[in-house]
Amino acid sequence: MKKTLIGFTILAAATVITSAQVKPGATATDVATYTGADRMEKLIAGAKKEGSVSIYTSLQQADIGKLGDAFEKKYGVKVIAWRAGSEDIVQRSIQEARANRNTVDVMETNGPELESMHRENILLAVKSPYLGDLIGPAILPHGEWVGTRLNVFVQAYNTNKVKKEELPKTWEDLTNPRWKGRIGIEQEDSDWLAGIFADIGEARARKVFQDIVRTNGMSVRKGHTLLTQLVVSGEVPLALTVYNYKAEQLKKLKAPIDWFVIGNAIARPNGMAVARKAPHPHAAVLFYDFELSPEGQQIIANLEFVPTSRKIDTPLNKVPMKFVDAKVAIDEYDKWKGLYRQLFNIRGS
Incomplete structure (x- = not known):
């Protein structure tokens, strides 16, 4: 009886761990390209298990703080932000990728710098359901970064x-x-x-x-x-x-x-991307979705940025x-x- 109970406990634990990922041992690519009906459920469960998301950003501390606080409150996943100039973000991200020191999940910065990182092959296309809400210039043909604001x-x-x-x-x-x-x-x-x-x-x-x-x-x-x-x-x-x-x-x-x-x-669109070898892939993709969602885009609009979602109305994008x-x-x-x-x-x- 004890053996049966122990076996059941181990099986249950394994089932919980597996359900917390899009698949066992999921990579960033697996998570970014997953489109199953239970996508959001698995992203949230996986992100909670990972516990945090690391973001390199050139947004002002107060601005990324508003996004981060809302994300943490909604999902219980900690946002760890490193703020620097856009060129420093490019340099650090490339150096760490070349050294196989994978510490960043999401890069949030200027469009030209994101395009530079795409050319270094360190970014990952994400199949987000919110991409369809965005204006055309926010979507790049390669899909490895996306415009979140203008x-x-x-x-x-x-x-x-x-x-x-x-x-x-x-x-x-x-x-x-x-x-x-x-x-x-x-x-x-x-x-x-x-x-x-x-x-x-x-x-x-x-x-x-x-x-x-x-x-x-x-x-x-x-x-x-x-x-x-x-x-x-x-x-x-x-x-x-x-x-x-x-x-x-x-x-x-x-x-x-x-x-x-x-x-x-x-x-000029500025935006974000998920790192090709993000150490917290579920949390990375969940944050990506959050910033593109109407909720995240409204936070951007409230900060007086120009959001790229067609679902958000602001006088700043009427020109x-x-x-x-x-x-x-x-x-x-x-x-x-x-x-x-x-x-x-x-x-x-």
Whole structure:
């Protein structure tokens, strides 16, 4: 009788362990490609057994904290986030993969950097049921990363220094001498320039920006947060390359800033990917699903980011947009960086 009971206990334990995975000994590939009717049940059970998910992110700590807290509350799975710049995330992820030191589950950062990691063969396509909710530019043909939010370049102005009726309606309006010494851009927005050239044509774009700089100059600042803060302070009354979510965040805090768009806003998907050898594959895919779900996308919208889900309504995605392909930002980087520096008289490395 005791032998039978012991045998039954071992069998029951084995059954629980097996049911907590999409299959016994499941790899990240197994989990990412599983589409059975019990997919969510197995993801949750497997994630609870794994206990945590490791995320490398370039989101601000408060922002990833909101997503992480909601995920932990919903599933009881701990989020361990390492925050760094997007380039540092690429470097660390590639180095660890080459050393077979697999510590990261999910990378959450800029589109061009995710595309770079795809080319290093360290990411994994996930068959999520939420992919069908997303706008077209958020979906990559290879499927190894997905756009979760948009960086939308807009024009921002200090509402104490610039009257609304003064705002330029075309790029040519910025050649008016009234803007002398009042315009600024971020130092490294060459992908924005690529989008503008594609939108209005190379000849027109080249001429109008040459004329703007020749007539009125251009204040070049490093960092979008700094540039946006300088608009608020009035040091840069009008900035050409501000992310609309950042301007909107400060506007809601009653700062003297608002934003508008000349022509089409230039947009670039940023997002996330699951590591090819994720050590916590169920938790990784569960977090991936969570961020793409209406619940996760609403959290992103509440943070004033522009979500990629068509199910989320926000005024931030109502402007006309022209999308920049992340591959262009990589393959033609030297071309656009050189032209950007030439047009806006940027010196140094």
